[in-house]
Amino acid sequence: MVQYSTALALLGLHIGAAVAARQPYDVRKIIEAFRNPHDDLTILCAHRGLRWNGTAENSVDAYWRAAEAGIECIETDMRLSKDHFIPMIHDGGLGRTTDVGEQAGKEAYNPYTGQGYNPNVEDLNYEGYIENLHLRDEMGRVRVEKVPTLPEMVQAIHEEGMNVVLELDFKDQAAWYKTPEDFEALRWVQDAFASGVQLAFIPVYDPAMEDEMDTLASLKAFSQTNYTISAEIELRSTNGVLQDLLDYVKSTQSTNVKFRTAGTFYAPGDIFAPGTVDFDRANYTFPDDEHQSNSVYTFQDNKAPRLMDSLLPDGASVDGHDYRSDFNWIIKQGYDWVISDTPDLWAQRLEKQGKRNITWMLADGSKVINETLSGGWYKRHELM
């Protein structure tokens, strides 16, 4: 799915020094680190928050857990409801992530079969309907927490004093902003310029776009603007489609560019612990080894989960494999930031490779919080 992300900087007002491994980040420095590469730092974005172990994706709780784990950035999804609210929902439908089926008295949606009630966010009002739905965690269990809107998320970030950058993924924007002119013509972008707000935009390039636009020309144009801080380049294999974009960003020959960084999505699959889910798996057989053929399964709205490799756009990979579930491959390509479902594990692995010098992002005069002394609740358990 093609996505466009905009990073919004949100500054937490106070820092809880006694809290686990949350770090005293300065969000302006995080943005600077998005623009300028550092050999000793890979920036991490928690994919929909830290959503494993009973925490629903795109929930306030998942954000809080990401901040507690010392993660500086959260990638999150927004959609537009019929009454123009902005609920934080990833899929087009509400079935996988909420109890809409149960509340409507219909067959609960089953993401393992693609069957059941899965009405679209855009066809329903937030007020009086979506606002009453509860979130489900990755095991399918219904949680107490309800569907938050973007303003509620921002308020929670402020109140909890989380120092994080949000990468906002506009799921309803069917249009690709092929050029800066397309992007700058948007009303909200014009509003931002007029009111002096410094935007932080990250265009997303996917191999599927190659047929419809000149991706390299687009990247070149965006890289000259004052608001583009990096590019998300979803290369699927070395020398696959979009390799030219990654090379352009990384080349010291490229002139007048405002950033020299690129990010990607680490894609380990959506199904962490198949034995433990509450969803009815009738008529859907999940292989014992979800990393079958060196690939992984991903949820698809209204379909059973698919192998990532089966979803590759034509010619996107040189050998038919999507390499984005391979930590070492991602590091080797020279990516500067990564969106990951397991950013806490990434942080540990990066540290061992000398690629997690978070000092670049800390507020002036601040020190890395000593985990031994702060000893908060955050602890990683066995789930990968």
Ligand SMILES: *[C@@H]1O[C@H](CO)[C@@H](O)[C@H](O)[C@H]1NC(C)=O
């Ligand atoms: C950034 O560029 C836009 C469009 O060219 C312009 O309107 C805006 O004033 C610039 N903002 C800053 C802070 O330079």
Ligand SMILES: *[C@@H]1O[C@H](CO)[C@@H](O)[C@H](O)[C@H]1NC(C)=O
């Ligand atoms: C599972 O398959 C059986 C037999 O083909 C069918 O009768 C049943 O409706 C299916 N159930 C689901 C949930 O698809």
Ligand SMILES: *[C@@H]1O[C@H](CO)[C@@H](O)[C@H](O)[C@H]1NC(C)=O
């Ligand atoms: C980490 O980065 C800072 C700059 O932010 C630098 O001064 C420091 O030397 C780096 N630490 C190590 C261990 O390289």
Ligand SMILES: *[C@@H]1O[C@H](CO)[C@@H](O)[C@H](O)[C@H]1NC(C)=O
């Ligand atoms: C953290 O604090 C403990 C306890 O005082 C100390 O032993 C340890 O060396 C500290 N770690 C760092 C990285 O400063």
Ligand SMILES: *[C@@H]1O[C@H](CO)[C@@H](O)[C@H](O)[C@H]1NC(C)=O
């Ligand atoms: C989830 O977290 C709880 C408490 O933090 C822990 O006891 C449990 O082992 C974890 N379960 C998994 C599957 O990670």
